[in-house]
Amino acid sequence: MHDLVQVDPQLLAKLNRAVPRYTSYPTAPQFQPIDESAAIRHLRLFDASNKPLSLYFHIPFCKSMCLFCGCSVVLNRKPERQQLYLDHLCQEIDLVARNISNKRLVTQLHLGGGTPTSLNEEEFDRLMKKIHEHFVFSEDAEISIEVDPRTVFADRGRKLTFLRQLGFNRVSFGVQDLDPVVQEAVRRRQSEEMTVTTYYKARELGFEGINIDLIYGLPHQTVERFAKTADRLIELKPDRIAFYSYAKVPWLKEHQKAIPDETLPSTEEKFRIYVDARTRFMQGGYAAIGMDHFALSGDPMAKAYFNKTLTRNFQGYAVQMAEDMIGFGLTAIGYLENAYFQNIKELEIYQSTVASGHLPVAKGYVLTEDDLARRKIILSLMCHFEVGKEVRSIGVVEPLIQEGLLEERGDKLLATPIGRLFIRNIASVFDAYLSKGHFSKAV
Ligand SMILES: C[S@@+](CC[C@H](N)C(=O)[O-])C[C@H]1O[C@@H](n2cnc3c(N)ncnc32)[C@H](O)[C@@H]1O
Ligand code: SF4
CATH class of the missing domain: 1.10.10.920 (Arc Repressor Mutant, subunit A)
Structure with a gap:
C-alpha cells in the first residue's frame, strides 16, 4: 500500500x-418546500412502474446524546412518547399505502435512527405487522437495523433474538471507539464487553453483513490509541466496517460545541489516524470500498464494489437492489421517480400532520x-x-x-x-x- x-x-x-x-x-440544502400532491404524484408514478422498492423507517429516540452525534435525534426517556410516535408512524404507512398497490414487493428495509432498538418487543411487532399489511418482501430481501449495543446488552440477547425471529437479517452496530477516554469525552460509555458480547450474539443468531460503525477525529484520539480499537475489531471480523470521518457541524448540532476544540486531533493527526487504521483493515483482509467503508472480500458489499453495482443512499454505501425508496418517520428522506422527498423535522408537527390525514412531507427536489x-x-x-x-x-x-x-x-x-x-x-x-x-x- x-x-x-x-x-x-x-x-x-x-x-x-x-x-x-x-x-x-x-444535497439536502437544495431541497425546497414541496407540496403533498407532488409526493402523491411520484408515489403513483412509481406504482405504475415495475421497479423494486426499498423502505426506510426513522426511529429518532435516544436516551442520551453522544456529543459527536450528527444524526436526527429526539432525546427521550418517556415510553409513552415513543408509543405515540409509533401510532403516527403506523398511520403514515397507511397513508402512503393508499397510493401504492397492495402487497407491493420490497427488496430492502432499513430501520435507522436515532436508536431503533429503543423500541420494545411489542412496538417492533406492531410496526412489522403494519408493514406486512401493505408490503411483501422478496425472498432475498435485506431487512436491516441499526443497533446500539448499549440497548441490547442487559437482556442477554433477548431483543436481538426477537429481531431475528421478526425477520431482520442484517445488523449494524454503533461502536465509534473502544477507548474509555474517548468514550468519556463524547459521553458514550460502552464497555468493550458490551460490544463484543453483542457482536457474538448477532453472529450466533445468524445475522449477515454485520457492520460496525467507527469514527475518526473524535476527542483524544491518537494514531496509537485508535490502533488498539482497530486491531481489536479486526479480531472480531465483522463483515463490514464503516469508518466515518467525524462530521463537525456545530451550526446544525449545538451539542457538538460541548467538545472543546483543543481535545480534537489536528487535521494531520486525524488524517494519520485514518490512514493507519485503513492500512490495518486492509492488512486484516478488508477491501476498501468507496470513501469510508471496508468489507471482507466474500461479503456482498465487497462483491458489489468489485462488480460495480455498489450504490450510495442516505444510509451511506449500499448493495443496490432498488433505487426507489420510501422514507417513513420524522425527517426521513426518500427517492421516488427521480425526486427526493423529506419528511417534517419537528416531532409535534409531524404527528399532527399525519393525524390530520396528510402525508408529512416538508421538502423535496425534482431532478x-x-x-x-x-x-x-x-x-x-x-x-x-x-x-x-x-x-x-x-x-x-x-x-x-x-x-x-x-x-x-x-x-x-x-x-x-x-x-x-x-x-x-x-x-x-x-x-x-x-x-x-x-x-x-x-x-
Ligand atoms: C444512527 S447512529 C447508529 C445507531 C445508534 N444510534 C448507535 O449510535 O449505536 C448512525 C451512525 O452515524 C455515525 N455518526 C453519528 N454522528 C456522526 C458524526 N457527527 N460524524 C460522523 N459519523 C457520525 C456513528 O458512527 C453512528 O453509529
Ligand atoms: S450516535 Fe446513536 S446513540 Fe448516540 S446520539 Fe447519535 S443516534 Fe443516538
Whole structure:
C-alpha cells in the first residue's frame, strides 16, 4: 500500500475544504418546500412502474446524546412518547399505502435512527405487522437495523433474538471507539464487553453483513490509541466496517460545541489516524470500498464494489437492489421517480400532520436532466472511483489532475490512490450547487 501519511501538509490543508458527503445529489440544502400532491404524484408514478422498492423507517429516540452525534435525534426517556410516535408512524404507512398497490414487493428495509432498538418487543411487532399489511418482501430481501449495543446488552440477547425471529437479517452496530477516554469525552460509555458480547450474539443468531460503525477525529484520539480499537475489531471480523470521518457541524448540532476544540486531533493527526487504521483493515483482509467503508472480500458489499453495482443512499454505501425508496418517520428522506422527498423535522408537527390525514412531507427536489447527469457522475466517482472522460464537458478536471488526485487512463478518468481518499473533493467539481451549502470538512 502507498504510504499516504506522506501527503504534503500544504496539500492536505488545501484539500481540507468543506464538501458534502454526497449521500444524495443534489444535497439536502437544495431541497425546497414541496407540496403533498407532488409526493402523491411520484408515489403513483412509481406504482405504475415495475421497479423494486426499498423502505426506510426513522426511529429518532435516544436516551442520551453522544456529543459527536450528527444524526436526527429526539432525546427521550418517556415510553409513552415513543408509543405515540409509533401510532403516527403506523398511520403514515397507511397513508402512503393508499397510493401504492397492495402487497407491493420490497427488496430492502432499513430501520435507522436515532436508536431503533429503543423500541420494545411489542412496538417492533406492531410496526412489522403494519408493514406486512401493505408490503411483501422478496425472498432475498435485506431487512436491516441499526443497533446500539448499549440497548441490547442487559437482556442477554433477548431483543436481538426477537429481531431475528421478526425477520431482520442484517445488523449494524454503533461502536465509534473502544477507548474509555474517548468514550468519556463524547459521553458514550460502552464497555468493550458490551460490544463484543453483542457482536457474538448477532453472529450466533445468524445475522449477515454485520457492520460496525467507527469514527475518526473524535476527542483524544491518537494514531496509537485508535490502533488498539482497530486491531481489536479486526479480531472480531465483522463483515463490514464503516469508518466515518467525524462530521463537525456545530451550526446544525449545538451539542457538538460541548467538545472543546483543543481535545480534537489536528487535521494531520486525524488524517494519520485514518490512514493507519485503513492500512490495518486492509492488512486484516478488508477491501476498501468507496470513501469510508471496508468489507471482507466474500461479503456482498465487497462483491458489489468489485462488480460495480455498489450504490450510495442516505444510509451511506449500499448493495443496490432498488433505487426507489420510501422514507417513513420524522425527517426521513426518500427517492421516488427521480425526486427526493423529506419528511417534517419537528416531532409535534409531524404527528399532527399525519393525524390530520396528510402525508408529512416538508421538502423535496425534482431532478432536472442536468441534475441526473451530474448525479450519475458523482455516484460513479463515490462508488467506483472512476468516470468516463466525456464528463469534462460538465466539470473542470484539469486542476484535479495537476494536484495528483485524478489520472487519465484510456477513455476513463480514475481517482489516484490519494484521490480515493479525497473523492468528495473530486465529486464536488461536478456539483452545480456547491456554494449553496454549509458542509463538514473533507478530512
Ligand atoms: C444512527 S447512529 C447508529 C445507531 C445508534 N444510534 C448507535 O449510535 O449505536 C448512525 C451512525 O452515524 C455515525 N455518526 C453519528 N454522528 C456522526 C458524526 N457527527 N460524524 C460522523 N459519523 C457520525 C456513528 O458512527 C453512528 O453509529
Ligand atoms: S450516535 Fe446513536 S446513540 Fe448516540 S446520539 Fe447519535 S443516534 Fe443516538
